[in-house]
Amino acid sequence: MSVDKEIEVRFKIFRFNPKIEFAPSWQEYKVKVNRSTTVLDALLKIKEEQDPTLAIRYSCRQAVCGSCGMMINDKQMLACFTRVLELGSDVIKVAPLKNYRIIKDLVTDFNELFQKEKQVKPYIIRHDLEELLSPTGTYKQTEDELLRYIQFADCIECGMCNSACPVSATDPLYLGPMILNRAYRFISDPRDLGFEQRLKVIDSEHGCWRCHFAASCSAVCPKGVDPAKAIQLLRRALVKKAILGISSSKKVELIPMEHIKGKLELPRGWR
Amino acid sequence: MKESKRMFLHYISGIIILVTGFIHLIANNLPDIGTIIHESALYPVNLIMLLSALTYHMLNGVRVILIELIPGRCAAKAITWIMFLVGIALYIYGLQVFLNLFWPVE
Numbered sequence: 417m418s419v420d421k422e423i424e425v426r427f428k429i430f431r432f433n434p435k436i437e438f439a440p441s442w443q444e445y446k447v448k449v450n451r452s453t454t455v456l457d458a459l460l461k462i463k464e465e466q467d468p469t470l471a472i473r474y475s476c477r478q479a480v481c482g483s484c485g486m487m488i489n490d491k492q493m494l495a496c497f498t499r500v501l502e503l504g505s506d507v508i509k510v511a512p513l514k515n516y517r518i519i520k521d522l523v524t525d526f527n528e529l530f531q532k533e534k535q536v537k538p539y540i541i542r543h544d545l546e547e548l549l550s551p552t553g554t555y556k557q558t559e560d561e562l563l564r565y566i567q568f569a570d571c572i573e574c575g576m577c578n579s580a581c582p583v584s585a586t587d588p589l590y591l592g593p594m595i596l597n598r599a600y601r602f603i604s605d606p607r608d609l610g611f612e613q614r615l616k617v618i619d620s621e622h623g624c625w626r627c628h629f630a631a632s633c634s635a636v637c638p639k640g641v642d643p644a645k646a647i648q649l650l651r652r653a654l655v656k657k658a659i660l661g662i663s664s665s666k667k668v669e670l671i672p673m674e675h676i677k678g679k680l681e682l683p684r685g686w687r
Numbered sequence: 688m689k690e691s692k693r694m695f696l697h698y699i700s701g702i703i704i705l706v707t708g709f710i711h712l713i714a715n716n717l718p719d720i721g722t723i724i725h726e727s728a729l730y731p732v733n734l735i736m737l738l739s740a741l742t743y744h745m746l747n748g749v750r751v752i753l754i755e756l757i758p759g760r761c762a763a764k765a766i767t768w769i770m771f772l773v774g775i776a777l778y779i780y781g782l783q784v785f786l787n788l789f790w791p792v793e
Contacts, residue, residue, distance in 0.1 A: 587755045615689075621754050621763040625694045651691075658691040 422448040425500055427458060429470065430487075430511035433520050440518075443467075449500045455510065456484050456495035459522075471521040479638055482574030486522050487511040492576035492636040513579040526575055532591055533573075535617045536599040541610025551676050556669040561606045568601040568646050570639045577633035577643050589622040593633035593643035596624050600646040603653060603664050611665040615657070624650045697747045703740035707733050731789040738781045746774045 424446055432440035445466055447458045456474055463470045472495075474484040479497040486495055489509050500508060516524035542548060571594065578584045578592040591599075599618050602608045618624050624647050631644040656662040710733045714724040724730050750770040754763045 583755065588758050619689050619691050621690055623690060625690045626755060654691040655695050658689055659695055
């Protein structure tokens, strides 16, 4: 098939504005697509040519920002990363991600998710403030140490794993695979010393122990992050700490580098 | 107790149930070995271990299900305490049955 050859495809789109409507509805549109048309392209075409009231969230259009995650034919997918004809269906069903509050149509509210993320402190925690303010070297990290967490650092926070998670569907307080993956990414980083600070949240009743290991999070991840594996590794780290008293925080070697000079200023209120 | 310790005990009790349950089945179904086990102290000790592991594993499983189904941090604490008290009551009752069975007071 040539790239220019166009086929008409039916789109069945979920419509709901909770501010003014009592119940959601499905609306159908017909769009001409070619081999390279993505679902996001088709949705934007509908918005531009047929219905400007359709609400969609998107940003980068190249599967980097994670904004356009939605249910496409009942599966969590990035609209910008899914070609319409690859779906092999005459009717494309598009709905907002499950397990999130709907703002309008295909736009879901991630606020609760990001509030939960704050609890696990998704950044490198160190206690040597003097070194951070006046660096004299760089923290040593071997290739093996990097390979231990690099897969988990690929997360683009599209939230599709939480949408696919059966536990997140029933337990609103469960941290979810995205947050637990973020926690493990930093815990397994040899430069991080914040394992004990994150324990209270990840080792709680709604922390990593609630995972049923359905692994649907890993199945839908567009970046191959494998949050289910991160959760299992997190459990291992917690058992090591609880039973053997072994902390995952390690002492990392500082390699002096003479060319690093200068003093960094912390933003106001950080001390 | 931290959730990691509770869940670690859950896994350990699961293994204990497998082992002690297997011994219990052998004792009741294989006449030759069964008679030896019945006549030794292994039979009551095995049953008491099975009771302990089964009570913990069962009630912790129910606790986990209820925590998922009933949202709220206070609810989670209440469920944990209720299960703990139910567990104590069941364990005392089971233990009393075994003690009367194996070491009856005359």
